[in-house]
Amino acid sequence: QSVLTQSPSASGTPGQRVSISCSGSDSNIGNNYVYWYQQLPGTAPKLLIYRDNQRPSGVPDRFSGSKSGASASLAISGLRSEDEGDYFCAAWDDRLSGVKFGGGTKLTVL
Amino acid sequence: QEQLVESGGGVVQPGRSVSLSCAASGFTFSAYGLHWVRQAPGKGLEWVAGISYDGHDQYYADSVKGRFTISRDNSRNTVFLQMDSLRPEDTAIYYCTRDQAAAGTWGEFEHWGLGTLVAVSS
Numbered sequence: 001q002s003v004l005t006q007s008p009s010a011s012g013t014p015g016q017r018v019s020i021s022c023s024g025s026d027s028n029i030g031n032n033y034v035y036w037y038q039q040l041p042g043t044a045p046k047l048l049i050y051r052d053n054q055r056p057s058g059v060p061d062r063f064s065g066s067k068s069g070a071s072a073s074l075a076i077s078g079l080r081s082e083d084e085g086d087y088f089c090a091a092w093d094d095r096l097s098g099v100k101f102g103g104g105t106k107l108t109v110l
Numbered sequence: 111q112e113q114l115v116e117s118g119g120g121v122v123q124p125g126r127s128v129s130l131s132c133a134a135s136g137f138t139f140s141a142y143g144l145h146w147v148r149q150a151p152g153k154g155l156e157w158v159a160g161i162s163y164d165g166h167d168q169y170y171a172d173s174v175k176g177r178f179t180i181s182r183d184n185s186r187n188t189v190f191l192q193m194d195s196l197r198p199e200d201t202a203i204y205y206c207t208r209d210q211a212a213a214g215t216w217g218e219f220e221h222w223g224l225g226t227l228v229a230v231s232s
Binding site: 002032033035037039044045046047050051056086088090091092096097098099100101102103104 | 145147154155156157160169170171172205210215216217218219220222223224225
C-alpha cells in the first residue's frame with residue numbers, strides 16, 4: 001500500500017471537469033511540496049504540476065493543483081481525449097527520507 | 111536542450127548484478143540532484159534512489175536499501191545505479207530523472223530519460 005493514497009480510477013466525458021485526490025500525512029504532503037505527473041501510454045512520465053499548484057511552461061491552464069493540510073488534488077477542466085492516461089502524485093517524505101509516489105489514477109475519457 | 115540517456119539494462123539472473131548509467135547533457139549537471147525511478151510492467155511509479163548535487167548524500171527506498179548503490183561522476187556528467195543481489199521483483203523500466211533541488215530532496219522531476227529495461231529472470 002502506497003504512503004500516498006490515490007483512487008485507482010477516474011473518468012469523465014469530453015468537456016467535463018474531473019478531480020483526482022492524493023492523501024498523505026504530515027511527513028510528506030503536510031510538510032513538503034506536492035507534484036503531479038502525467039504518464040500517457042508508452043511514454044515517460046511528464047511533470048504536470050510542481051510545488052503544489054504551479055504549471056510548467058507548455059502545460060495548459062486546464063490543469064490545476066491544490067493542497068490543504070496533508071491532502072492534495074489535481075483538477076482537469078475541459079476534459080479532452082488526449083488526457084487519457086495515468087496520473088501520479090508525489091512528495092518528499094521526511095520520515096522515510098525519500099520521494100513517495102501515489103499508486104496512480106487511471107483516467108478514462110468516455 | 112536538457113537530455114538524459116540511460117543505458118545498461120538487459121536480462122539478468124536472480125542474485126546477479128547489473129550497473130545502469132545515465133548520461134546527461136544540456137544543463138549544469140553538478141548543480142542538481144539526480145534520481146532513479148522504476149516502473150514494473152503494468153504497475154505504478156516507484157522511486158528507487160536519489161543523490162545530491164555533490165554526491166555527498168544518497169537516499170534509498172527501503173525495497174533496495176543495502177542492495178543498490180547510487181553514485182555520480184560530475185566530471186563525466188553521468189549518474190550510476192549499481193544493482194546487486196537482484197530479485198525478480200526488481201524487473202522494471204528504470205528511469206533517470208533530474209531533481210530541481212540541488213540536495214535532491216524535493217521530487218521535482220521535470221526532465222526524464224526514456225528509461226532502460228531490467229528483466230530479472232532465470
